[in-house]
C-alpha cells in the first residue's frame with residue numbers, strides 16, 4: 001500500500017499499517033483533499049474519496065408505509081438532505097446510493113428535482129451489509145460496466161443520517177488514510193446490558209467504557225472491499241458493523257473519532273420530528289429586511305430592522321442592500337417593506353429574484369410582504385384590491401416552495417408607536 005504524502009516511509013511494521021497524515025491540520029487536509037492548497041502544489045496527490053450511502057431499507061421501526069429515507073421533512077425526502085450534506089463537500093468525488101429496484105425511479109426523480117450532482121445508483125441488497133457491498137462493487141474497477149473510478153478512501157454513511165458536517169467527514173477520512181479504517185462514535189445514552197436465556201439480567205457493561213458506533217465511517221477502499229469479499233454469509237445477513245468486518249477479515253483496528261450529537265440515525269417517527277425541528281431551527285437563523293427606499297434612513301424598514309435585532313436573539317438580521325448577495329448567502333426568511341408604492345413593487349421584485357435563484361428548491365422560503373397605505377389617501381376599493389392581489393401572488397409562488405404572507409397596514413400619517421404594533425403583530 002502506498003504511503004501518503006509521497007516521500008513518507010513505507011509500512012513500518014508487519015501488517016497493513018500505513019503511514020499518512022500525522023497531526024496534520026484538518027484545514028490543510030481539507031485543502032489537500034480538494035486538490036487545492038500548498039500540499040497539492042507541492043505535488044502531494046489528494047486521495048480520491050467516494051461515498052457509499054445504503055438506502056435500501058424498509059424502515060419497519062418507523063411504522064409507516066414509506067421507507068423512512070423517502071419520508072418528507074418540510075416536503076422534501078429525508079435522503080435529499082443527506083445527499084445535500086455530502087455533495088457540499090467538494091473533495092467527495094462520487095456518491096453511490098444503494099436503493100431497491102422498486103425505488104430506483106423515485107430516487108432518480110429526487111436527484112433530478114433537487115438538482116443533486118455526482119450521484120450514482122446501484123441496486124440495494126436484502127441486508128444493509130449487502131447494500132453496502134453492492135455500492136463498493138460499483139466503485140471497484142474489477143466489475144463489468146464499471147464507469148466509476150476506484151477511490152483510495154471510501155466513506156460509508158447511512159442515507160438516514162442527514163446531519164453530517166464536513167469536519168467529521170474529514171476526520172474519518174484522514175484517520176482512515178493512516179489506520180485503514182475509522183468511524184464516528186458517541187457516548188452511550190443508556191447502559192448496555194446482556195440478558196440471560198431466562199430473560200433476566202446476566203451482566204451489564206460499564207457505560208463509561210463503551211461507546212455507540214455511529215456514521216460516517218471511512219476505509220481504505222482495498223481494506224473494506226477485501227473485507228466484504230471475505231465476509232461470511234452470516235455476517236452479510238446479520239451484521240450491523242462495518243468496522244467489525246475490517247477487523248475480522250483484514251485485522252485493521254479502526255480509529256475511533258468522537259462525533260457530534262447530530263450524527264444520530266433517523267429510526268423512529270420521533271426522529272423525523274426531531275430532524276424537522278433541527279432543520280427549521282437552522283434555516284431560521286437569518287432574516288433579511290428588504291425595503292423600497294434603502295437610502296432613506298428614516299424608512300420604517302430600518303426601524304423594523306433595529307427592533308428585530310433587539311427582539312430576536314441568535315438571529316442574524318440584515319437589510320437587503322445587495323439582494324443577490326443575501327440570496328447567495330442562503331437566507332430563507334424575508335420581510336419586504338413597501339412604503340413608496342401601492343402595488344407591492346418591491347415584493348414582486350424580490351419574488352422574481354427568489355424564483356430565478358432556485359433558492360427554494362431545497363428549503364421553503366418565507367416572505368412577509370408589509371405594505372403601508374395612508375388611511376386618507378387610498379380609496380377603500382384599492383385597499384381590498386391589494387388584499388386580493390397578495391393572495392393571488394401567494395398561490396402562484398407556493399408552487400415554487402415560497403410561502404408568501406401579506407400584511408397591509410392602513411395608518412393615518414399622525415399615528416405613533418406604529419412600528420411596535422407591526423413587530424408585535426408580525427412576530428407574535
Ligand SMILES: Nc1ccn([C@@H]2O[C@H](COP(=O)(O)OP(=O)(O)OP(=O)(O)O)[C@@H](O)[C@H]2O)c(=O)n1
Nearest residue numbers: 054055056057058059060061126127128131159
Ligand atoms: N437492506 C437494507 C437495509 C437497510 N439499508 C439502509 O441502511 C441504513 C441504516 O439501516 P436501518 O436504520 O436499519 O434502516 P432500515 O433497515 O430501513 O430500518 P428498519 O430496521 O427499522 O427496517 C438505512 O439508510 C437503510 O436504508 C439498506 O441500504 N439496505
Ligand SMILES: O=P(O)(O)OC[C@@H](O)[C@@H](O)[C@@H](O)CO
Nearest residue numbers: 128158213214215240241242
Ligand atoms: O443497525 P441498523 O441497521 O439499525 O443501522 C445500522 C447501524 O448499526 C450502523 O449505522 C451504526 O451502528 C454504525 O455501524
